[in-house]
Amino acid sequence: MESTAGDLHIANVTKRFGIFTAVDDLTLTIPQGAFFALLGASGCGKTTTLRMVAGLEEPTAGQVRLGDRDITRLRPYQRPVNTVFQSYALFPHLDVFENVAFGLRRRKVRQVASQVERMLALVQLEGFTKRRPAELSGGQQQRVALARALINHPQVLLLDEPLGALDLKLRRQMQIELKRIQTEVGITFVHVTHDQEEAMTMADTVAVMNAGRIEQLGRPAEIYEYPATAFVANFLGQSNLLAGEAAGLSGGDVLVSAYEQRFAVPAVRARADQGPVFLGVRPEKLALVADGAAVPAGHQSVAGVVTDSSYVGVSTQYLVRTGWGTELAVFAPNSGTAAPLALGARVTAHWDPRHAFILRREPGEGDRTTPVLDEPDAVGAVS
Amino acid sequence: MNYRIGRWIADRWVMGVGLLVLAYLALPIIVVAGLSFNRPSNRLSYDFNEFTLDNWTNVCGPAGLCDAVLRSVQIGFLATVFATVLGTLMAFALARHKFFARPAVNVIIFLPMATPELVMGTSLLALFVTGSVALGFWTILIAHVMFCISFVVVTVKARLAGMDARLEEAAMDLYATPFQTFRRVTLPLALPGIVAAALLSFSLSFDDFIITNFNSGTTVTFPMYVWGANQRGVPPQVNVIGTAMFAIALLLVLATNVRRRRGARVA
Ligand SMILES: Nc1ncnc2c1ncn2[C@@H]1O[C@H](COP(=O)(O)OP(=O)(O)O)[C@@H](O)[C@H]1O
Ligand SMILES: [Mg+2]
Numbered sequence: 001m002e003s004t005a006g007d008l009h010i011a012n013v014t015k016r017f018g019i020f021t022a023v024d025d026l027t028l029t030i031p032q033g034a035f036f037a038l039l040g041a042s043g044c045g046k047t048t049t050l051r052m053v054a055g056l057e058e059p060t061a062g063q064v065r066l067g068d069r070d071i072t073r074l075r076p077y078q079r080p081v082n083t084v085f086q087s088y089a090l091f092p093h094l095d096v097f098e099n100v101a102f103g104l105r106r107r108k109v110r111q112v113a114s115q116v117e118r119m120l121a122l123v124q125l126e127g128f129t130k131r132r133p134a135e136l137s138g139g140q141q142q143r144v145a146l147a148r149a150l151i152n153h154p155q156v157l158l159l160d161e162p163l164g165a166l167d168l169k170l171r172r173q174m175q176i177e178l179k180r181i182q183t184e185v186g187i188t189f190v191h192v193t194h195d196q197e198e199a200m201t202m203a204d205t206v207a208v209m210n211a212g213r214i215e216q217l218g219r220p221a222e223i224y225e226y227p228a229t230a231f232v233a234n235f236l237g238q239s240n241l242l243a244g245e246a247a248g249l250s251g252g253d254v255l256v257s258a259y260e261q262r263f264a265v266p267a268v269r270a271r272a273d274q275g276p277v278f279l280g281v282r283p284e285k286l287a288l289v290a291d292g293a294a295v296p297a298g299h300q301s302v303a304g305v306v307t308d309s310s311y312v313g314v315s316t317q318y319l320v321r322t323g324w325g326t327e328l329a330v331f332a333p334n335s336g337t338a339a340p341l342a343l344g345a346r347v348t349a350h351w352d353p354r355h356a357f358i359l360r361r362e363p364g365e366g367d368r369t370t371p372v373l374d375e376p377d378a379v380g381a382v383s
Numbered sequence: 384m385n386y387r388i389g390r391w392i393a394d395r396w397v398m399g400v401g402l403l404v405l406a407y408l409a410l411p412i413i414v415v416a417g418l419s420f421n422r423p424s425n426r427l428s429y430d431f432n433e434f435t436l437d438n439w440t441n442v443c444g445p446a447g448l449c450d451a452v453l454r455s456v457q458i459g460f461l462a463t464v465f466a467t468v469l470g471t472l473m474a475f476a477l478a479r480h481k482f483f484a485r486p487a488v489n490v491i492i493f494l495p496m497a498t499p500e501l502v503m504g505t506s507l508l509a510l511f512v513t514g515s516v517a518l519g520f521w522t523i524l525i526a527h528v529m530f531c532i533s534f535v536v537v538t539v540k541a542r543l544a545g546m547d548a549r550l551e552e553a554a555m556d557l558y559a560t561p562f563q564t565f566r567r568v569t570l571p572l573a574l575p576g577i578v579a580a581a582l583l584s585f586s587l588s589f590d591d592f593i594i595t596n597f598n599s600g601t602t603v604t605f606p607m608y609v610w611g612a613n614q615r616g617v618p619p620q621v622n623v624i625g626t627a628m629f630a631i632a633l634l635l636v637l638a639t640n641v642r643r644r645r646g647a648r649v650a
Contacts, residue, residue, distance in 0.1 A: 056552050076555040089553040093571045102567075103557040148557065 005067040006032035006155050008053065008188060013062030015048050022048045024212035026062070030156075030190060030205075035182050037203030038192045041235070041372065045212040046192040047086065050158045053190070054083045066155055077106070082149035086160040088141050090133035096120070096144055097129035103152040119151040122181060139170045146181070156188045163198065175202055196236045200224065208232045224282075226269060226357055233280055233359065234372045240286070240328045241278040241368040243361060249273055254358055259324050263300050263353070270358035278359040278368070283329040285355040288318065288338075291346035301350035304328065306341050316340060320349050326367040412629055419622035426616035438619045445618040451608035452624055458520070458604065459588040462527035467581045469528070470535025471573075477536065478543040495533040503530065504597035511598060518600030526598050527591060531584040538583065542576025582635065589628070 008030040015023040023045040030036045038046050051057035053064055055076035064072045071079050082103070091099050100116045109115070120126050123143040133141055142162060149157055162178070163171045179202050182189045193199050199206045200220040207217040208231075216228040224236055233239035244258030253264040254273045263279055270277075288306075295301050307327060308319035311334075318330040318341065330349055332338065341347060422435040443449035473492070477485060495503065507526050508518075516522060550572065554564040592606040599607065609621055 054556055056556070076552070077558045077560055081556075083553070083556045085549055085553060087549070089547065089549040091550060091553070091568060093568075102554070102559075106558040106560075106563055106567075152557070 006188065007067060008032075008156050008190070009063070009065040010049070010053070011063040011065065013049075013052060013059045013064065015045070015052060015057065016060045021212055023052070023059075026212070026214060028207060028214065028217070030188060032155075032188055033186050034205055035179070035189045035203050036191065037199035037206045038190060038209055039196055039199040039206055039236070040194060040209030042194050044209050046194075046209060047160055049209075050083065050160050050190065050192055053156065054081055054158055055079050056083075080155040081158060082152050082154040082156075083158040084142075084145045084149050084160065084162045086162075086164065088133075088145040088165075090141055090144055090148070092133055094132075095129065096125065096131050096133070096136070099133065099144055100147045100151055102148060107152075115151060119147045122150070122184070123147045123177075138165055139174065142166065142174065146178075150181070150185060150187070153185075154187060156190060159189060159191045161192055161194070163193070163195075171198070178202065200236070206236075208235060210235070227280070227359070228271060230278055230359055230361070230365075230368055231372065233278075233357075234368060234370065237282065238329055238371045239280045239282055239369070241280045241359065242326070243366050244277055244279050246270070246273050246275060246277045246358065253353070256358060259302075259322070261302065263356070265353055265356045265358050269354070269356065272358060272360045276361040276363045276365070278361045278365075280357045280359055281351050281355065283317070284315070284331040284333075285351050286328065286330040286349045287351070288320070288330055288332060288341060288347045288349055290341075291348055293348070295348060295350040296352075298352065299350040300353055300356075301348045302328070303346070303348050306343055306345045306347055309341065309343065311340075320347060327369060329369055415622050416626045416629070418619060419626045421619060421622075423619060438623045442620050442623050445612070445620055447603065447608060448618065448620055448624075451603050451605045454520070454602065455589050455605035458524055458527060459585045461524055462531055462588040463581050463584040465524075465528045466531035466535050466584045467577060470532045470580060471539050471577055473532070474536045474539035474543060478540050492533050492536050495530045496537075500591075500593040504594040507594065508597040518598055519602045522598045522600070523595050523602060523604065526594050527588040530591075530594065531587055534583050534587065535577075535580040538580040539573060539576045542573050546572055578639070582632075586632070 008028075010026055010028040010030075013023060013026045014021065026045075026049060038049065040046050048057060052059050055071070055074055055078070059072060062072075063070060066080070071081075091102065094102070097116055100119055101112045104112045104115060116129070117126070120129065123146055125140060125143050125147065128136070128140065128144075133144065136144065142165075146159075146162070159178075163174050166174060175198060178189075178191075191199070191203060203220065205217065206220050206223055208215045208223065210231050216223055216232045223232060227233035227236065227239065230241055233241060242258050244256040244263070247255045247257060249255075249267060250264070252267050254267050254270040256263045256265065256277060256279050258279055265279065267273065289295060291303065302322055304320040304322045306318055307321045310317050313334070315331045315333050318332065319327045320330055321327050328349055417431065418429065419438055420434055420436065421431050422433040422437065424430060424432045473488075476482075477489060477492075504526075507522075507529075511518060511522050546569075550568055551564050554568040555561070559567060590606055592610065595604055596607060596610075603611070605624065609617060612618060612621065
């Protein structure tokens with residue numbers, strides 16, 4: 001990756017609270033101008049990571065750099081970094097104007113009024129200058145928090161679950177708006193969220209975090225199509241992961257045996273070619289045909305019985321119980337070409353091997369087919 | 384019909400009880416204000432005799448009254464300043480820093496509030512006599528600062544405890560140095576608590592009698608003057624002082640309320 005003066009480097013950063021390790025040897029490079037999402041379940045260390053970049057928490061070990069400049073030990077007010085806090089933390093004793101002007105006044109910048117006006121226009125809050133934070137709705141407070149941070153033109157803007165307190169509709173609207181603003185100002189955004197849909201729709205690059213570590217980093221489509229770990233496969237959307245044993249390469253394929261069947265997956269989509277592995281297929285990559293009907297050439301398949309079906313509009317989501325008892329999730333598009341399947345129908349689920357993937361598996365681990373549940377309000381699988 | 388009456392009463396009885404309680408609180412003040420415009424028929428009577436403005440135009444008439452009031456105001460003012468500054472600093476230390484003696488200090492702070500004034504008054508007297516400190520203005524002041532501090536610490540600490548620590552982090556994130564953070568965020572947010580503590584200190588000091596009586600020597604404060612005058616008949620001017628103090632307090636409370644409503648900008 002080309003190194004620019006404003007890239008944010010987090011190098012081997014560890015943070016311990018007593019004996020508890022909140023962030024564990026984390027290394028990340030966030031390119032200048034990127035919209036970067038840090039995605040993970042609550043408690044995995046996202047806020048702690050942001051606080052170390054902001055200077056509100058000191059790393060136990062490691063380095064935070066902006067370009068070539070080591071900022072690990074700088075005080076928060078010495079860093080060209082601003083934060084939109086999880087619950088906004090607006091100053092209750094100051095009106096909207098003074099909240100937004102706060103950073104400029106501390107740095108003795110001139111022409112405060114015109115800059116504040118411009119920033120309030122950017123977040124569409126003209127005419128609210130005299131209001132106190134308590135007199136604003138959640139969405140408006142969120143915009144003030146954003147304006148208050150952005151007006152300082154930081155090199156990096158940190159957003160800690162900025163939309164978490166908003167209801168679903170407003171959240172979708174603000175996602176679009178945040179994206180627009182980021183494109184307009186061109187500042188690096190590091191956006192923390194536990195909502196995988198939010199991370200995927202907004203960010204250029206997503207880092208999936210788990211227990212203080214980065215599990216995978218990449219473009220949303222890359223991560224979704226070819227997850228690196230079982231956690232990612234079921235945290236970002238949902239995957240059917242079947243426990244099997246890899247038996248080496250054959251041609252360009254990795255051979256896997258699972259449940260007395262043999263499967264092949266292109267080697268470029270395999271994280272391992274020996275030992276215990278998961279064979280993974282996304283539910284929407286599976287198709288169902290009645291038992292005995294022809295499976296398209298080159299597809300691989302498992303047989304089973306439909307045990308559940310739920311109609312969700314754009315698709316019908318089936319559960320298919322295999323011979324060994326695992327229930328596979330299958331999302332069939334409602335394109336009108338196939339008749340709905342009845343409960344109890346014997347079916348064959350098939351897929352194109354180029355859509356499958358192979359992940360490393362701990363010995364003894366069984367099939368995993370359900371999403372990692374975070375908070376009840378987290379938006380479900382992408383379908 | 385009965386149901387309607389029942390509803391009417393059910394909807395209004397809380398209001399009625401509230402008004403009665405307010406009347407109970409306000410009645411003594413109204414009587415004092417009334418007496419300040421009264422010319423009593425003789426020195427020892429409290430009857431409403433005749434309306435007059437004499438008491439207001441000739442406040443300092445009774446010998447020693449104005450001296451006593453002035454002394455009480457001086458002591459109250461100084462005690463308030465010292466107690467508020469020291470108490471606020473202690474409250475910050477107790478709310479923000481962990482140090483080994485913190486639990487002990489938290490308990491000791493409560494002692495002056497829990498101890499009977501009589502006990503505090505006598506023990507302070509014993510202390511001053513043992514230390515051969517001449518009783519008078521300064522010993523009164525020392526005593527008042529002591530018991531006011533407790534109230535200041537408790538009031539300000541409660542305010543700080545209710546304050547979101549992230550506001551200070553947000554200020555630092557927005558380029559405020561530790562001093563600017565204190566000046567622009569912490570202090571303004573703690574200020575209502577500090578002002579309340581100061582007002583409380585002044586009124587505690589101004590009308591303290593028991594502790595003052597033990598440690599005053601020959602110095603006479605306003606409460607001591609009233610106590611002394613009581614034996615010969617309280618001059619009606621005392622009611623003028625009482626009414627004036629009440630009016631000032633009322634104005635202060637109204638002013639702070641109006642200021643809050645207007646949302647005067649702190650900048
Ligand atoms: N100041 C602290 N003291 C002790 N433990 C903390 C502190 N801050 C965070 N933690 C712990 O570190 C872990 C990660 O916290 P956090 O970074 O806030 O998670 P996230 O933002 O991903 O939900 C949590 O288990 C939390 O309890
Ligand atoms: Mg968090």
